[in-house]
Amino acid sequence: MSAVTAAPDADTASRWRPRVTHLQRVDPLAAERAAADLLTALGMDLTDDNLVETPRRMAHALIEMTSGADFELTTFPNDDDYDELVLVRDIRVQSLCEHHMLPFVGVAHVGYIPGERIVGLSKLARMVELHARRPQTQERLTKRIADHLRTELDPRGVGVVVEAEHTCMGLRGARTPGARTSTSALFGHLRDDSRTRAEFLALTRSTP
Numbered sequence: 001m002s003a004v005t006a007a008p009d010a011d012t013a014s015r016w017r018p019r020v021t022h023l024q025r026v027d028p029l030a031a032e033r034a035a036a037d038l039l040t041a042l043g044m045d046l047t048d049d050n051l052v053e054t055p056r057r058m059a060h061a062l063i064e065m066t067s068g069a070d071f072e073l074t075t076f077p078n079d080d081d082y083d084e085l086v087l088v089r090d091i092r093v094q095s096l097c098e099h100h101m102l103p104f105v106g107v108a109h110v111g112y113i114p115g116e117r118i119v120g121l122s123k124l125a126r127m128v129e130l131h132a133r134r135p136q137t138q139e140r141l142t143k144r145i146a147d148h149l150r151t152e153l154d155p156r157g158v159g160v161v162v163e164a165e166h167t168c169m170g171l172r173g174a175r176t177p178g179a180r181t182s183t184s185a186l187f188g189h190l191r192d193d194s195r196t197r198a199e200f201l202a203l204t205r206s207t208p
């Protein structure tokens with residue numbers, strides 16, 4: 001028997017559709033119904049005026065947080081043969097841990113050593129945002145950002161560091177608010193050349 005008490009109609013669902021890049025099928029109506037079922041199972045009365053729209057909001061918030069927007073990676077010729085580190089620090093990251101569907105929030109530092117082309121700096125931030133919007137582990141997020149840059153740009157080296165706080169550890173369970181997890185993915189010169197690697201890791205070291 002269905003526990004849905006505030007069934008969304010097709011109109012409501014079609015008001016908002018995300019641009020999805022990695023999920024094959026997103027069904028906002030089914031998500032709303034499932035959210036209503038979950039909230040009802042948690043003992044909430046969805047006939048209450050304050051809660052009647054909550055399943056729709058909850059479903060759409062989750063869809064929004066798991067739908068990355070794709071973009072064109074603008075690149076330029078590396079005419080000056082710039083061969084040192086390019087690093088964008090402190091790009092805000094917010095994602096969802098795939099184990100609890102609770103947010104983890106922090107920053108990413110994305111660096112590379114150009115090869116034949118350089119990339120528009122904002123695209124590094126867009127790359128983080130694109131990959132962050134899905135349920136996953138922090139390790140996978142870090143690796144995906146680095147793989148994307150490596151595959152699309154073919155630079156001499158890539159380095160990505162993500163530093164984040166997991167609310168599934170802070171707000172529940174182990175209850176360790178403030179604990180931050182660092183992950184890194186390094187390729188090419190940034191992995192193999194000790195001077196460049198040390199420079200990158202020093203520049204990305206968090207300040208207390």
Ligand SMILES: Nc1nc2c(ncn2[C@@H]2O[C@H](COP(=O)(O)OP(=O)(O)OP(=O)(O)O)[C@@H](O)[C@H]2O)c(=O)[nH]1
Nearest residue numbers: 097098099100136137138139166168169172173174
């Ligand atoms: N490696 C890794 N683990 C994560 C990440 N996000 C959450 N986790 C962990 O995933 C694990 C899931 O473990 P379970 O024991 O199945 O879950 P649980 O019973 O809720 O465990 P507690 O969180 O310890 O209460 C937990 O240890 C989480 O801290 C992540 O990005 N990377």
Ligand SMILES: [Zn+2]
Nearest residue numbers: 097099100168
């Ligand atoms: Zn978790």
